[in-house]
Amino acid sequence: MSSSIFRRPRITLVLLILVSVSMISVTYKRVPPFVNSARGYVRDMVTPIRQGFTTVFNPVYNVVSGAFNYSNLKSQNLKLQEEIASLKGGAISNSYAQTELAKISKELHITYLKGIGTTTAQVISYTPSNVQVSIEVDKGKSSGVQVGNPVVTDLGLVGRVVQVSNFSSTVLLLTDPNFAAGVRFANAAGVGLAVGEGSGDSLNVQLVDPGTSLSKGEVVYTSGLSGEVYPAGIPVGRIMSAYTPPGGLQEQVTLSPLAPVGNLQFVDVLKWLPPTP
Amino acid sequence: MSRLRYLKLPLILLAISALERSQLGTLTIQGIHPDILLAASISFGLLEGREVGAVVGFVLGIVADSFAQTPFGVSSLVYLAVGYGAGLIEVTSMPESRFADLVVALIGGAVGVAFLDGVLRILGIVTVLSNNLVVVVTVTSLTSGIFTLVIAPILRFLMNVGEGERPPSRRGAGI
Numbered sequence: 001m002s003s004s005i006f007r008r009p010r011i012t013l014v015l016l017i018l019v020s021v022s023m024i025s026v027t028y029k030r031v032p033p034f035v036n037s038a039r040g041y042v043r044d045m046v047t048p049i050r051q052g053f054t055t056v057f058n059p060v061y062n063v064v065s066g067a068f069n070y071s072n073l074k075s076q077n078l079k080l081q082e083e084i085a086s087l088k089g090g091a092i093s094n095s096y097a098q099t100e101l102a103k104i105s106k107e108l109h110i111t112y113l114k115g116i117g118t119t120t121a122q123v124i125s126y127t128p129s130n131v132q133v134s135i136e137v138d139k140g141k142s143s144g145v146q147v148g149n150p151v152v153t154d155l156g157l158v159g160r161v162v163q164v165s166n167f168s169s170t171v172l173l174l175t176d177p178n179f180a181a182g183v184r185f186a187n188a189a190g191v192g193l194a195v196g197e198g199s200g201d202s203l204n205v206q207l208v209d210p211g212t213s214l215s216k217g218e219v220v221y222t223s224g225l226s227g228e229v230y231p232a233g234i235p236v237g238r239i240m241s242a243y244t245p246p247g248g249l250q251e252q253v254t255l256s257p258l259a260p261v262g263n264l265q266f267v268d269v270l271k272w273l274p275p276t277p
Numbered sequence: 278m279s280r281l282r283y284l285k286l287p288l289i290l291l292a293i294s295a296l297e298r299s300q301l302g303t304l305t306i307q308g309i310h311p312d313i314l315l316a317a318s319i320s321f322g323l324l325e326g327r328e329v330g331a332v333v334g335f336v337l338g339i340v341a342d343s344f345a346q347t348p349f350g351v352s353s354l355v356y357l358a359v360g361y362g363a364g365l366i367e368v369t370s371m372p373e374s375r376f377a378d379l380v381v382a383l384i385g386g387a388v389g390v391a392f393l394d395g396v397l398r399i400l401g402i403v404t405v406l407s408n409n410l411v412v413v414v415t416v417t418s419l420t421s422g423i424f425t426l427v428i429a430p431i432l433r434f435l436m437n438v439g440e441g442e443r444p445p446s447r448r449g450a451g452i
Contacts, residue, residue: 023350042343053299128302
């Protein structure tokens with residue numbers, strides 16, 4: 001490929017830089033519809049071929065993944081063995097857990113599935129990006145999915161749709177640093193803002209008044225206050241820790257998501273959009 | 278570049294994009310994804326010169342931006358710069374060897390991801406990158422090196438299938 005496209009590599013470079021910078025300027029504040037359409041075309045082109053590669057490279061993936069995550073697999077194995085032992089010996093606590101799960105499920109049905117249409121979608125991949133924490137699902141515009149639709153599992157909130165093409169969508173997970181949702185606590189009065197932390201599977205709850213009475217394990221729900229982008233009552237996570245640092249102006253609250261964000265297979269896209277003012 | 282090679286290039290880029298979206302692309306090392314598109318941009322820069330490296334980097338950046346929430350054009354800007362840089366370093370100062378390719382890929386991977394973080398910071402965008410940049414730079418650099426060593430010979434073969442010519446010498450390419 002020794003001949004040049006424009007015969008002037010530097011001119012090509014400058015042109016491409018100008019185009020890139022122009023695109024950044026145009027899409028920085030608000031993404032125009034034609035850019036979203038272009039994104040959709042690229043996604044629709046790549047997605048069908050992706051499935052074939054996934055089938056071919058699955059064994060390679062398993063080998064490499066196993067090699068690089070050997071210590072994780074070992075600790076997971078140990079953890080599973082402990083869980084099996086605990087399950088065998090703890091029939092009472094098991095039944096308690098089932099009761100608790102039934103309660104949560106019942107609560108879920110009362111809160112966010114009532115009156116809101118859903119589309120069940122399969123997770124086709126976790127986005128291979130170090131810039132955002134997201135997944136891709138196999139439902140898009142053709143199934144009525146829209147940008148802004150909340151995404152849940154039977155356990156709780158997963159995230160929201162941020163990009164849609166005809167046959168697939170990108171869902172920003174609640175652990176992404178750009179995720180934010182207004183939340184309220186199950187037992188305590190007050191609200192806060194749950195924000196993803198990026199690395200790891202936890203969220204921070206900001207703007208919680210110091211001294212708010214919170215307990216470990218307490219469930220946190222979306223608040224659904226005016227201007228919120230999620231309907232009220234979707235379980236978000238359980239409180240892992242809550243304390244007020246000396247002289248702190250707000251409570252330091254950490255959440256663990258209820259939905260298994262690291263191991264999602266199927267999700268429900270809620271056909272709900274925030275009301276326009 | 279012959280007409281056949283012009284036709285092959287989009288197909289190869291489409292295949293690379295699909296490969297990156299496949300399960301192979303979702304591999305993580307210490308929670309960090311290898312950047313296959315960045316490695317491919319470097320490989321094209323090394324094999325075909327700075328101009329093709331830049332064009333390929335730009336196109337693959339568009340693909341990356343199509344799946345991300347970052348402003349459209351950020352990845353294009355970074356990948357085209359890295360693709361151009363790989364071609365520029367290769368034709369001007371590095372001896373032609375696999376070791377040289379590895380060194381360029383390691384540097385390119387590290388510079389690429391650091392540049393991406395820099396651009397996003399300038400734009401005031403908080404991403405997962407910002408939290409653990411050192412780890413991301415290290416893993417991306419190493420994986421770019423490994424991927425380039427694998428991708429480059431495959432690309433060299435694919436770009437010359439049916440051409441009836443030997444792989445082009447990198448010396449002087451694109452100057």
